Amino acid sequence: MDTSKHTFTTLFEQLGMASDDAAIEEFISRHSPLPTEIALQDAPFWSESQAQFLEEGLEDDSDWAEIIDELDARMRH
Template sequence: MDTSKHTLTTLFEQLGLASDKDSIEEFVSRHSPLPREIALQDAPFWSESQSHFLEEGLEEDSDWAELIDELDAMLRH
């Protein structure tokens, strides 16, 4: 069982994305603002597996859910 503390960096790693601070900021800048009517996991920039991971993390209220919500908020601004 993974008991490590998740961060935005580890979330981006889990999604298979560049996870350094500059890459995260560039990703958010490139994909913002995400329209309110589009659920985060349904955004067109995710692969099928990324979308599934995000959806499952939220539905199961997993350890990732808080960070997924944080990423969602970042993309809405």
């Protein structure tokens, strides 16, 4: 069982995206602020598989849920 703490870097890697700090910050700034009526996983910029991963991570309260919640919060500002 993987008990390591996930980070934005590992989340973006899992999503198949550039995961260096600059790329993450650029992604967040390009897609923020995300309107409150749109769930993070329903945002139009995700691929189907990315959206599914995010949704399952939240629904299952997986070990990814905390960092997905942190990304959601960052995307709202």
